[in-house]
Amino acid sequence: MAPATRGRYRPISDYGIIGDTHSTALIAPDGSVDWLCWPRHDSPALFLRILDDGRGGLCTVEGGAGQGEPRPAGRRYLPGTNILETHLAMAGGEATLTDFMPVNPPAPLSEEGPDGEGETRLIRLLRCVSGCVSGWFRVRPAFDYGRLQAGAAAHPDCVLFSAGGHRLRAAGSAPPELRGNEAWIPFSLRQGEEAFLVLTHGEQGREPPVHAEGVAHRLAQSRRYWEEWSARCGYRGPYREMVLRSALCLKLLCYAPSGAIIAAATTSLPEAVGGTRNFDYRLAWMRDASFSVGAFVNLGYLREAAEFMRFLREIGEGPGAELRLLYGIKDPPAPEETLDHLEGYRGSRPVRIGNAAKDQRQHDIYGEFLSSLHLYVDRVGRNLPHSVGRHLKSALRALAEQALARRHEPDHGIWEIRGAPQHYLHTKAMLWRALHSAARTAEIMGYHDLDIAGWDRAAGEIREEYHRRGWSIRRGAFAMAYGSDRLDAAVLRAVLYGAFEPGDPRIAATLEAVQRDLATGDLVRRYDADDGFPEKEGAFAVCSFWLVGCLALMGRTRPAKAMFERLLGRANDLGLYAEEFDLATGEFLGNFPQGFTQMAVINHALRLDGSIARFGLRD
Template sequence: MTDRPIEDYAVIGDTCTTALVARDGSIDWLCWPCHDSPAVFLRLLDAEKGGACDILLDSLRETRRRYRPGTTILETTFVTATGRLTLTDVMPLHPLDAVPDEGPDGLPHGRILRLAACETGTVTGRFRVRPTFDYARDGAVLVPEAGGTVLCRRLSAPEGVRVAASVPLTITGDRVEAAFALRAGEGATLVLAHREDDDGAVDQAEASLSATERYWEEWSGRCTYDGPHRDDVLRSALVLKLLTHAPSGGIIAAATTSLPEAVPGTRNFDYRYVWMRDASFTVTAFVNLGYLREAAEFLRFLRNADHSRGRDLKLMYGITGCVPEEEILDHLRGWRGVAPVRIGNAASGQHQYDIYGEFLVALHAFLDAVDYDPPVKVNDHLAEVLGHLTDHVIRCRHAPDHGIWELRDETRQILHTKGMLWVALDRAVQIAQAIDVASPERVAEWRRIAAEIRAEYHEKGWNSQVGAYTQAYGSDDLDAAILRTVLFGAFDARSPRVAATLEAVSAGLGDGDLIYRYRNADGFEHPEATFAACAFWRVGCLALAGRTQEAEPLFARLLARGNDLGLFAEEIDAGTGEQRGNVPQGFTHMAIINHAVRLDRARRHGQARTDEPCPWAAGA
């Protein structure tokens, strides 16, 4: 079996974890019970050793798929030589009778439902389940149970997966199979359950599907964006919701680990953790669409994860604890043989000072959206949090760091970081102007230091020989991250130097509509693909410069780069158009949301200034 293209995958989930479903209906990736739990299915990273849950149909000719509108419910239609069958995949998430002020807004069941319905003719085939526990490091024992279910239990631990079906189950070696022969109007259901006390309840599958559809339709109905790209924006919002962890309020960066950013190469990383930067971007995207509860839930996560109230803000958090040490799983070959497969992330120990700006942008956007009347638990200790964060900014203003791209070589005086330090103090001042959380003397100090930081990076960040602002002080290297600082107002989008930088980045880092993050040496042997979010940042810079006639068609062309379901990974191979990196990637989908909103507001209300405090102008 060959590895499927990354763009072949759809995502389903229940706000605790996600599963990736290939175009042919194979579930090739599932970590249970949480996003960062060990994988149960991981054919995605090793076609031979990794387990899966697939559907095998006789005489298959054609496949097409879609999401039910406004939901994460996946429908895959298979046309065979004798009939047509639709497979519906869903992870149940039921509405609550009453949504609490904090905590999950739905009830996940820890299941996957697979409902196959024959629509015309006759269809024969079978479901096949092969779990490979703990990233295929642990064996499985398959135990038939009374009532016809099969428990797939880990060899060295009590956890497992229970398989139930509406047709008889058989055990063949390390697999559970459920064969079916269906006529028009008939169906077969497969249920995978994680909880040991869950019997699968096949007879409740249809009712559970309906309840889940109701949950997602109600959630989608609260989206406030009604512009021309609503379908793309809503799909991106649904992706971001799937990347949340409802029990904790955390937001992970992506659903997978070790999908390569370079082929060949070794740029394979684990993104199933809560990056302060990425989560802050997501908060801003949620705010831009009216999803204030999701934004407040991340503040709940941070309140519980960081008991220091901003004094010891981390770059990265685990969903329910620390980020594990980076480990290489050398028994797995990797997607298309591109190793290594990593779990954990060594970047958690880096210094990346831009995170103070990222978080304060998100906090400011949330407070502005609730008219500076936040929930009590958000307002509690706000002055203390703001004081600690601004103290961080002032202390590290002259320090080098690894920056937004997490460069694994030496630290530098990175321009993007300096711009975000200014942004941090700027947003702190705006918050203090609206809420009495700092003395006039303290606010005056923030203004003064912000002005000094801004003057310094304008002077030291400009490279007259290159004719552009560059990656770091004294550097000749271009960096697409400079475009983000323009979006946040750290530079004037209409200034000649910014215009020159935009042209230099487009020419030096661009490949058609796509853009590389940078091209300088970074400690890795092989160059990566283009970074999808960077291309959307160019859209935002064009819009802020008043060049919306260029920005709007570029935005539309970039949206067409997604897969058939509108999903994006982290990067795009400029030569082949194939997606690269972990998928679905929150970073890309939040860029889609924020720039759709930016373009829509510019279209409706005219060109906005970058110094406006409203959330839509702050999103990246």
């Protein structure tokens, strides 16, 4: 890759995220909006500089004549919110840029359905905090991933951009100027004065724009929404700040209208820079969403768990329906498609939308979902919302029967390896978990006419099988698949789900093998198998947290605590993580922010606290 191409792209860790539980935007430290899909998480992007610096549109803060470019001078989230505050140094003084997407609670709040209503707006409020600052808000959308050239029409109080069926209105605290196909909205501020930009998607230009009073009202309403949501977080341990930030991030990855939970906010950020491991994660993976449900339940956010069950019900996965690996957040997932006109992050091509993994079979998802369902029912007991309780019994029966039917089938495994199906050890362990969780849930609910004994018997048979057939004599460890000698960090996850006893000497041997052959310091790769891609990926962030969890369960709480805190130090300055780390540099790789990693922060803070309470601090 040419150095010029590399230099035009910011590190993935540079970004912060804002959103309204409908869509999200990524904001760079200098205030540039480099990623935004509207009106939904999976809609075509209209700002996408993170994937093509030249064709990706613009939404920036520009300095005035002689002012130079604004320089980043720090940033933070307003406490307990997803409202981002960026400090900018300019030639004449300093300013604070507040970015948010308005979200308001519905009145009244019903038993199910969205707990927040978005406006499909992005508001940028610039306040001069010292000296005098002047410049421009500059806007040029790149509709449909830059495939459509936007036309622009000037109105007295806004600029209306349009292309095909797409519309975007840019209005601000001063009349805009139209320069070619860009809107330039000026500001000239003394200390204490404010200017703003309001971007509204889908409007025709006839509606009155938002004025200063409306900006202040929306900021106050949105801040109150997030602060009240954060106040319900049940975790009060030593890692509360990072746990709450992870929970707030997971809330942003929800799609409130349907209850879906996406895996990450972006597509095609590379797992290996310059390579082809570039995939779309703006979809609802059953595994990732179930793990998010578990994290929400552990923190006391039971509504989010119930909302995901509503999503499954309304998308057609009612009682008796077969679980699928991934779903669109409202509609069936689109076929995988490459966007060949885009350069890709630092030249990493192809850029993909949609995901071909939708056609894979990954049977571990039964364990993921039924485990989270058991956790939810165990917390709520028989006081379930009516919408959940009326379907629970038939769903339990159907899902347990499906898990039983899959016990002897090979699949593609948790890592979606694009090759022939195998009998993956992690899958078999999660099928054990599926039947075990189904039986325990039925016991809690008093469903004694279900085949609880039969599920337990089959679970025991599956457990005996993977304990026997999953061991590799050559590696002296549990392996990736039956008959394989490859190592797989997913075995650690099976331990966390109770599929192995942490005190088993063979688990200790497997842990040593993973640390020796898959780990570089604290960073753990997923596996040492050939997965069909020419380039090697980085360390999968969540695997490192799984290692922390296993150490904690084994009573090795002192090294677990030290490692956990080092991993917390690898977050960016806002407490966010991508999917992977570069093994040599620690640089973020993959889609961002990654729900799987943020969930791991939550669950392992809780697991570590519990293990320290049980064992104390010991090596």
